[in-house]
Each structure stands twice: as structure tokens, then as C-alpha cells.
Amino acid sequence: MRVFRLVAFVFLLLLPVTAQAEKRIALVIGNGAYESAPLANPVNDARLMARTLRKLDFEVLEHLDLGQKEMKRAIRDFSQKMDDYGEDAIGLIYYAGHGLQVDGENYLIPVDAQIRNEADVDIEGIRASSLLKSLRYARNSFNMVVLDACRNNPYARSFRSAGNGLARMDAPQGTLLAYSTSPGNVASDGSGKYSPYTQALARAMTAPGLKVEEVFKKARVSVMERTGDEQVPWESSSLTGDFFFS
Numbered sequence: 001m002r003v004f005r006l007v008a009f010v011f012l013l014l015l016p017v018t019a020q021a022e023k024r025i026a027l028v029i030g031n032g033a034y035e036s037a038p039l040a041n042p043v044n045d046a047r048l049m050a051r052t053l054r055k056l057d058f059e060v061l062e063h064l065d066l067g068q069k070e071m072k073r074a075i076r077d078f079s080q081k082m083d084d085y086g087e088d089a090i091g092l093i094y095y096a097g098h099g100l101q102v103d104g105e106n107y108l109i110p111v112d113a114q115i116r117n118e119a120d121v122d123i124e125g126i127r128a129s130s131l132l133k134s135l136r137y138a139r140n141s142f143n144m145v146v147l148d149a150c151r152n153n154p155y156a157r158s159f160r161s162a163g164n165g166l167a168r169m170d171a172p173q174g175t176l177l178a179y180s181t182s183p184g185n186v187a188s189d190g191s192g193k194y195s196p197y198t199q200a201l202a203r204a205m206t207a208p209g210l211k212v213e214e215v216f217k218k219a220r221v222s223v224m225e226r227t228g229d230e231q232v233p234w235e236s237s238s239l240t241g242d243f244f245f246s
Helices: 002-020 042-055 068-085 118-124 129-138 196-205 212-227
Strands: 024-030 058-064 090-096 099-102 105-108 142-148 175-179 234-237
Touching: 024 042, 024 068, 042 058, 042 090, 042 142, 042 196, 058 068, 068 090, 068 129, 090 129, 099 118, 105 118, 105 129, 129 142, 129 175, 142 196, 175 212, 196 212, 212 234
Parallel strands: 024 058, 024 090, 090 142, 142 175
Antiparallel strands: 099 105, 175 234
């Protein structure tokens, strides 16, 4: 009996170490310095998210105001680092900035994009699906992608058929995909220092004892209250395990 108690005691002592052993890595991008349609908050939002994630034991690759080549390199470097850390790593990608859809395809817009019509978007933008592909390349089993990118389309006047906001994307296995508002709708950049969504999400992440799904639900309720239900954050999830930020 004494041996059993000793083994149980040692096991309990090791539990916190085991819980913290997972490697957490985040790619954070904030684009606001657009020539034709600058945004006030994405850089602030990215900095807030990066600070929050570092406090939650994430290794953060933080990037601000990236051009197209820089964005592609940042995504590539993140994917390689994820692959180096192995299948037990926890991956998170956060993007704040302009995002739009053309023919049902979502694009994230680099700050150096020169867009005159729909045909330019595929040349100048970054397909949102490339973020999901980078996670599939890493072959880990638990990932999150957060897009605070559903602001007004600054090129709408020259577009013939572009939809509002972002189109729906289904999360691949082991991934939670989060939008700052529901597909096809437009989110607010915010009148304060941060966007309503990123501010609410950063606060919810630090609440102790919440499962990841509860964190995003808490953020959704906060944003709806702040915007009078005009902005309703939305997620697509195929997660099969539990995760706690805090």
C-alpha cells in the first residue's frame, strides 16, 4: 500500500510537467499599412494577440505590414518550424488585415498588393487555403486558424461579382477555423485601439479553465454584446481533443 501511494504521489507531481510539455507555436500577422485603404487596428491587434499568446506559453512568430513575398516566407517558415517540432505541437495562425472573397475563394491581402479588378486578386493576394495547406504539411494533429479579416472590400467599386466578407471554409481534421464574423458578412475594424473581435478573444484566452471551444464562445458573446448583434463571430471545427489556453 505504501509503495502504491508513493507511485501515485509521484504521478501527480508529474502531471503539470506533462501538461506543459506540448510545444505551442503561433504565426501572427497584422497588415494595416495599405496604400489605398489603410486600416488603423490590425497592427495593434497583432501586437495584442502576440503578447497574449506569449503569456500563454506560445512561441510567437510576429510579423507586421508584410508584402506578398514576406507573407509567403512567413507562412513557409512557420510550417517548417511546426514540422520540426513534430506531430504533438499545437499550432495557431492569426491574421488581421484586409481579406476578401472572389468566386468563393478567400484571399488575405498583403500591404503591397496592386489590385484593380478581380483578376488581380489571385495574382496579388494570398489564398487563405494556403494557411490550411501549411498546417497539413506540418502533420501535427491540433491547430487553430483565426481570421480577423472580414472588413469592407476596399476594391468593391471596381469588382463586378465579389461577395461581402469571407466565404465559408470547412476546417480540416484536427483544426478549428475562426472568423471575426459569420461568412458573407463584414466585421468592424473598431473605433478604439483594437478590433472588437481580437480584444474579446485575447481576453477570453486568458480566462482559466476554459476549453478552446468555450473560449471562442465567450469571445462571440462579448462581440455580439458590444456590436448590438451586428457582428457574430463564427467557427468551423473538426477538433477531436481538448485544449486549454490557460
